[in-house]
Amino acid sequence: MTEVTDAPTLLSLVPKAEAKQSMKDFKSDQEVRWCPGCGDYAVLAAVQGFMPELGLARENIVFVSGIGCSSRFPYYMNTYGMHSIHGRAPAIATGLATSRRDLSVWVVTGDGDALSIGGNHLIHALRRNVNLKILLFNNRIYGLTKGQYSPTSELGKITKSTPMGSLDAPFNPVSLALGAEASFVARTVDSDRKHLTEVLRQAADHPGTALVEIYQNCNIFNDGAFDALKDKDQAEEAVIRLEHGQPIRFGAGLTKGVIRNERTGDLEAVEVTAENEARILVHDAHAASPTTAFALSRLADPHTLHRTPIGVFRDVQRPVYDTLMADQLETAVDQRGKGDLGTLLAGSDTWTVVG
């Protein structure tokens, strides 16, 4: 497998823009129709602002979405785009990405779209490692259908469809993606443009499927869902910023850290002391095993969101489906020559009728 050495060249298959681009180039002429105050605006601005940095030909960029508020995203990007059907964007994007390696293909989806109706397509795209960048807007609620609980809503969520509280345990999208063999998994927050952009940058560079969970506020049906991570007073305690190669520390003055419990092997947050400082876990996004990344994804308290890691959990290189598929086509030609239709149709067992 030559994939690992190939990998950095994947983006180079996409033609570069001829002229320098600006954010304006990526805004379509369509009026943005999300609710005022929706977190989606911030993500849109961050993506439009980041795209010129990639320097790719705009016509070689495609955004594919499913159904839901976030899935209106492609209409606002001045690239090629498809607003498809509920849950199916990863499948459609797979067909596009695997047949057109000269395209940069992005999937925009939500927690209902990706994790409920489209759960199957998401996990299979991740396991195949198709060259897709998946932006999963997680607002922990169904917005477009006006406020039912979603597969990421906390247990006991009171909504229109669950007046006595929801009964099902939520998915943790990062855990799910890691379990589905994802090669790149990150989490970021709509309100932190700098962090969001940095995560997008790393996702875009990643050969294969990149899943970026974006905590996104729905100010109509689930307002303040992520306040614990945004509130100035709480955030330092709640947010754990993961940086590859750095000790995992958080809290005001970075007085807290994450260590491995030597007895259970699990991770836990502790007050950093002189004795334990050497044992503070150093984040390794490139670790071959997803075990520690998974343990990190379980640190957060699902109710208070305290100890929520953000950043890139996992970023490893493994064979990319599109590349393997293209390689097989080339190998077939190498071994058997370019297909000749006349020979194919004739087969080996023929007889001739003369007039």
Next chain:
Amino acid sequence: MTSQVSSPAEQADGAGGAIGEQRSAPQHDGAGKEIRRVDRVIIRFAGDSGDGMQLTGDRFTSETASFGNDLSTLPNFPAEIRAPAGTLPGVSSFQLHFADHDILTPGDAPNVLVAMNPAALKANIADVPRGAEIIINTDEFTKRPMAKVGYETSPLEDGSLDAYSIHQVPLTTLTVEALKDFGLTRKEAERSKNMFALGLLSWMYHRPTEGTESFLRQKFAKKPEIAEANVAAFRAGWNFGETTEDFAVSYEVAPATKAFPTGTYRNISGNLALSYGLITAARQADLPLYLGSYPITPASDILHELSKHKNFGVRTFQAEDEIAGIGAALGAAFGGALGVTTTSGPGVALKSETIGLAVSLELPLLIVDIQRGGPSTGLPTKTEQADLLQAMYGRNGEAPVPVVAPRTPADCFDAALDAARIALTYRTPVFLLSDGYLANGSEPWRIPDVADLPDLSVQFATGPNHELADGTEVFWPYKRDPQTLARPWAVPGTPGLEHRIGGIEKQDGTGNISYDPANHDHMVRTRQAKIDGIQVPDLEVDDPDGARTLVLGWGSTYGPITAAVRRLRATGSPVAQAHLRHLNPFPGNLGEVLKRYDKVVVPEMNLGQLATLIRAKYLVDAQSYNQVNGMPFKAEQLATVLKEAIND
């Protein structure tokens, strides 16, 4: 022996005359055995699912094809991979009809049944006409296997087979004996008994043998001793026929030279022809072929076949489910590929929403439905044509989709090209409705000259197509070709044509989201008008006698209907025949054709779906004749029904 000459009641097809009609006075071979020349023969191999009956039938078919007979086959096997051995549900059979003239069906009833065990005899005896020959593997007719299928006494001894010409052959013992020097275990040696049977039948019908021998050596190239054992069993079967007293007569069926126009031929099954049609369509359109598919019987062979041809640039994607299969095909179509998904009825149900999206996006896409018995899981390995209304209407909203149906196995090639033509010209998803009978059945196919294949080339959009009032040149993704009403196909990577499309209603022209009531009304009617306006050839009517009754069919019923029509005409009953390739839109002259006849009879392997459509559209009192038993119509049965309709 009269076994090769059955009564007219068992006639399958052919232009009149009894089946197995002798072509000349008997001759004799070198060993002094009689050789009879007959016009056609129907053979059925039947055995356990594990006995290799499909392979045996395939080989006999190949021998017959290379000899130059016309032929038609009917494989029939259970959905279970290995049903319990020796049971009735585990019986697998392969029927082959071959002739010195043009034939249309695998035949109603076999002249020769090869029964490898009691279950095979019991499951098939009802189809075998009295006087026919039955070759029985006596080794399997011991107490337990017979009791297993409910034979209380041995049919070989109790007189129940007196009406047939029985050849009792200890096939297993003879095979093991023939292979005793190969150092195989008894079990391994027994597995070659199907090749012994093939050798025997090959002698009986003077089939060429080189093809089978080289096939076996190729198939078992990695196990040469097994290859040679099979060749030895095959030859032993041939020699057994030649030497044993029991087989006093062999038969010759001359090549069907007059039945075929000049050309080079091969034998081909429906799924193979369809696969080649897809590869050819992509080449003629100069587009890459992209198949998104999920395994399902009886469509999987197309996925297998296309996966072999990556050196044609064919991409095959085995998806996580039916929905992803069509999703990927649609995504590839957006990127400028010829997108195809292959499935059967249950898969179509799952794909419906994506087909609706393709209708809305107006992108070319082929949905290949190899129909099988339904509803739900139904009869996975049996044939039916009950997905017509699903193809026509099985979506939310007004979502018209063209429907194309092949009529014979070889015709699957042309039908695939035609479906691709419509999809590419009109930028629409198209249904290609084959079925299990066409998929697995085979017939001779005149190999087309590549230079004569139709040009399917498409023009992608390359620049602006609309001028705004202020003189600005823009690209409108939903500005239509005035002739075809097709919208431009602007593929990603084309500078300046960046656009967004989706399943939400679009404003005419610009393609922007629009909830405007009048616009929606206009778009719904326009999408319908586009499909209604698809150019399809007029329906041809075969009516040499000025009949008053028309028989109208579609799809795989072509063979049995035509055979029945020939038979009626030969007995002086005039009947007109027409067969639809295009179910949506119908040919422009269909209404006029229907009104020309006093009576219209529509035989279908469903409960009257085409009849429902034509009654609704043309206010014609069409009579349905329906069969949904998982098997193709028999010509005799149709002839009887049509005769009643004519005389009624």
